[in-house]
Amino acid sequence: MNDRHTFMQHDAILDLVDGMTHLLRRHLEDRDIRDPALIGIHTGGAWIARELHRRLDSPDPLGLLDISFYRDDFTRIGVNPQVRPSQIDFDVEERDIVLVDDVIQSGRTIRAAMNEIFDFGRPASITLVTLIERGGRQLPIQPDVVGLRLPLQPHEHIQLQGPDPLTLEIGHRGGDT
Amino acid sequence: MASHRHNDIQLTPDGRLRHFLTIQGLSRELLTHILDIAESFAALPGRPVKKVPALRGRVITNLFFENSTRTRTTFELAAKRLSADVLNFNVSTSATAKGETLLDTLRNIEAMHSEMFVVRHSQSGAAHFIARHAAPGVSIINAGDGRHAHPTQAMLDMFTIRRHKGDFTPLRVAIVGDILHSRVARSQILALNTLGVTEVRVVGPRTLIPTEARALGVHVHHDLESGLRDVDVIIMLRLQKERMDGALLPSEEEYFRLYGLTNERLAVAKPDAIVMHPGPMNRGVEMDSEVADGPRSVILQQVSYGIAVRMAVMSLCMQTHAEGVEA
Numbered sequence: 001m002n003d004r005h006t007f008m009q010h011d012a013i014l015d016l017v018d019g020m021t022h023l024l025r026r027h028l029e030d031r032d033i034r035d036p037a038l039i040g041i042h043t044g045g046a047w048i049a050r051e052l053h054r055r056l057d058s059p060d061p062l063g064l065l066d067i068s069f070y071r072d073d074f075t076r077i078g079v080n081p082q083v084r085p086s087q088i089d090f091d092v093e094e095r096d097i098v099l100v101d102d103v104i105q106s107g108r109t110i111r112a113a114m115n116e117i118f119d120f121g122r123p124a125s126i127t128l129v130t131l132i133e134r135g136g137r138q139l140p141i142q143p144d145v146v147g148l149r150l151p152l153q154p155h156e157h158i159q160l161q162g163p164d165p166l167t168l169e170i171g172h173r174g175g176d177t
Numbered sequence: 178m179a180s181h182r183h184n185d186i187q188l189t190p191d192g193r194l195r196h197f198l199t200i201q202g203l204s205r206e207l208l209t210h211i212l213d214i215a216e217s218f219a220a221l222p223g224r225p226v227k228k229v230p231a232l233r234g235r236v237i238t239n240l241f242f243e244n245s246t247r248t249r250t251t252f253e254l255a256a257k258r259l260s261a262d263v264l265n266f267n268v269s270t271s272a273t274a275k276g277e278t279l280l281d282t283l284r285n286i287e288a289m290h291s292e293m294f295v296v297r298h299s300q301s302g303a304a305h306f307i308a309r310h311a312a313p314g315v316s317i318i319n320a321g322d323g324r325h326a327h328p329t330q331a332m333l334d335m336f337t338i339r340r341h342k343g344d345f346t347p348l349r350v351a352i353v354g355d356i357l358h359s360r361v362a363r364s365q366i367l368a369l370n371t372l373g374v375t376e377v378r379v380v381g382p383r384t385l386i387p388t389e390a391r392a393l394g395v396h397v398h399h400d401l402e403s404g405l406r407d408v409d410v411i412i413m414l415r416l417q418k419e420r421m422d423g424a425l426l427p428s429e430e431e432y433f434r435l436y437g438l439t440n441e442r443l444a445v446a447k448p449d450a451i452v453m454h455p456g457p458m459n460r461g462v463e464m465d466s467e468v469a470d471g472p473r474s475v476i477l478q479q480v481s482y483g484i485a486v487r488m489a490v491m492s493l494c495m496q497t498h499a500e501g502v503e504a
Contacts, residue, residue, distance in 0.1 A: 066217065068217070069217070069229035069230070069231040069259075069492070070229060070230060070231070074231045074496070075231075075232070075235075075495055075496055076496075077496070078193070078493070078496030079214055079492055079493060079496060081210065083213065083214055083217055084213075084216070084217065085216050085217045085219070085220040086217070086220065087220070115230065116229075118226075119224060119225070119226035119228070119229075120224055120225065120226070121225055
């Protein structure tokens, strides 16, 4: 990324996650969901999911998803150099899932993630949580819980760096989430 | 320079893998990348749906001029787990027997929009020949050519070693048996040296070790015990019975007496040494059942890793097929 600047630092990001936890609890209560299982999307979504997982004191192990092989542009851009195995160590069948990502833009990543989750089993529901919602949707997919809505220009790119410290960087480049 | 020529064919100008023909000329980083991608696929058997959609709609053709049900089946499974469609051509029974040339066969199948060919042939160099004549956007994967190379077997062996031993650098590896005629051994030696192991040893009778073996970057042993001393990994190669007909060996019993792996012989290797075999194994010739079925044997795991590694190679090669599309 060119022209990069730090938009938000570690403590402020964790404050956002605190707020998201509160909103998520309320959202789950409204739907009578008592025993959700968390899944985070590599890499940034996994960091945020880990923070949520700790705050919710969730008994199941955190699920981790790498969507590289489910991307709709796989044969165009190829295998992600940092690909790692997806790991879901609980049974997805009939579970209420909370799916977590750092940034939602086009919605394609979430579509790929949902396709992958369904290959593990048939969930009862999926609740979508994202740290940043930035507009630019190309598919009809919307988060249920958002940390911060940021209307960015198409040429602007926001990225979560981490895991320690977590920082949100904004720069100028094409990007597709 | 031979490796330069290999590189010209296997890699795209920006260094990505297009064909997978030989370990020769491939970097340590690329080999490691293949192993890393295979990790994702090795986890698939634990899922209800043991597939990923990555190559959905693509056609992969098994073009086997030399019969091999085992190898063909693992390539077929690998392609299907990537959601690709698979065509199987056993060329011995098809038009080639009627006189169609190799390239005509290739062109005919290309016309059916197959983008990838997995090729096994009894002639060394066959896969390279086909790759040189492949249409743009078509990838060739070498499933074994003559005595020359069997790179996917070598990679699954490397994956197995990494899974059980972690870091390659401190390892001493012994390859035992018919090195002379083994395309598997050639590929394994290249891969082990590229990945930076401490030592590669080849162990076998003088008649089955090529005179230029040392040039491959190995230490030669004709005595099994000295060859196995303190090694971390033992790879037993299949003894091909044709060698005995050709008077290169006295008999199976003699071979087992001198080079067969038993628990007693295994004792001179490291206590946690693993035993591998590319298959199919001859019990009582390369090793006895106690070793084959024993705690150090990882032979069955090699088979399942073979699918993951072939999926990794296929998905890497297929990604170079959309040149010209904007990023």
